[in-house]
Amino acid sequence: MTNEPPAEAKYEREAKIISEHDTLKYSLLGPSLTKSGQDNVDQSKVAEIIYNASKGSKYFNNEEARDKNLTQKIERILTKKAQLERLDLASDRRKADDYIAELELTRDLSQVVVHIDCDAFYAAVEELDRPELREVPFSVGVGVLTTCNYHARKFGCRSGMAGFVAKKLCPQLIQLPLNFDKYTAKAQEVREIIVEYDPRFESASIDEAYLNITEYCETNDIGPEEAVQQLRREVEEKTKITISAGIAANAKLSKICSNMNKPNGQFRLPSDRNSVIAFMRDLPTRKVNGIGRVFERELDAVGVKTCGDIYAYRQYLSKLFGEKAFVFLMQCYLGLGRTKIQPAEEYERKSVGTESTFGEMGDPGELRNKLRATAEELEKDMLRTQFKGRTLCLKVKLHTYEVLTRQVIPPKSIHLADDLYKYSVPMLSKLEQEFPGMRLRLMGLRCTHLVSMKKPDTMAFFGFRKRPDASTERESSPSDTSKRKIDDLSSDQEQWEEWPDELLFEDAERQEREDEFNELESLSQEVDKRRHHGKEIVPNPTPRKETEEEWWDCPICMRPQAASEKEFNEHIDLCLSRQTIRDAVQENSEQEPTPVAKKFRLGNEKGRDRIGKADPKQRRLCFG
């Protein structure tokens, strides 16, 4: 054939289609691709099977659209990078180098941090009850796989995969329903052992924990590897559950290390700078907690495949991905992470929500019934957690898998189903107008800007008491006031600790919670200082009796607040939102903002464990 020349553009177009399908196939492999048990699996074959099983479905079409969007986003990133390459980035490089030097000073190699992770936890627990399952591939969770055993993984089955797709990969796959209570009980058995190695261990999820065994090793005169060996043996003997562990100088590294010799293995990264740097240099970015499928692709596109590659691109990263991502990536490059391991106690929940998937539905009456049922569900959760919400958020997933959210701020904080329904219906109606004939497959409600219903005494936080003690209160010396305040805070703390269900929090949250706590403490001291120095932030902390009504002056906004202590507490909560604090501190300060105000403006600039998500707490469903 000699009548060749179709325009080059056509080839390019075809190449583009092929590569787009490649990225889509990669995406369809799912988020847990990098999990263990997949090493000897031919992923291209698996990808082909998943692709063909999914092709043409609404889910597939949505994934395809998302993949195209991402491809476009990456094109924009590359364009931006090309622009930057033409500029002089010496100053950006210097800035990055200065920051690296600064970060290096924070490196702490003195601690021995261990991350432990139960192997295919839910599946392992099921195997204990039914030993015959050990020999066959099976999964836990029907419809969508929550986890599966290592036999199933050999076929390419993975958590998050649709059940019917998994069946295509492994027709003999057995699918078991979830027994969440059973897993929780087993997890407790494991915790009872690890607490002996670090009484202040940190639950990261139902089947994961961080330990600081520095002290254990010292007092028992045992090396970290031997100690972890012993811990793992003990857990297996007593609970029949095998665990994998990572040992390193900080939480981020130990988390990566626990994946190195999975299942039933451990890996230690020596705690010297050279080892850490060398380890990160060759580590694929995706191995780091917080870098998922999308960020991996974006980084790959600009040339960053391993954490070591980050350094060569340091002058671009901030402008391409933002300041937060820059800080995060620099910490990845240096192998820095948190060394403070502590129990999950200090944590403030930021939202409570519920959502559910159902058969497609478009009838307005049915949708309202569903919304009502969702509101009832949320009410239960709000009562269980003892919160009200100042913001209500409606989430829907269209039959096309497109997700939309809308939120409102009701006139008061709410938690009862009637209110939740009342304030969410208008959002639903508006969506129906926006998308005529819309059909849904999911609906959810979530409350944010929470107000606790069991907070002990917000007034005490500010060093106030109700009458008649208020008069003596005023006369107490500043030092007394501040001391008592600390006591109040600690009692406040205790109350916060008694959450109804076991908590499984993530590190970043905890760190932030702590920061928040410290900030609030500083603030209250600041308020106190002002009160005791000419400049009265609180003109009248005593309740004012005006006619029949009792009034309080809010120490933050200084406006008189009527009626009950309960309402006052709610008002204080409102005032405690950051914006309000900023304004208050500034409005009351003629000069420069105080250090407290500055701190709030800057926000928490400390290193995070991750960017983006941090997983808080696990309930009901989750993938192993």
Added chain:
DNA sequence: GCGGATCAC
């Protein structure tokens, strides 16, 4: 502050 997107488990 809102809505979309990403991430973890």
Added chain:
DNA sequence: TATGGTGATCCGC
């Protein structure tokens, strides 16, 4: 035939 639920954070606008 058919692809989850809970919670958090970051970004662009």
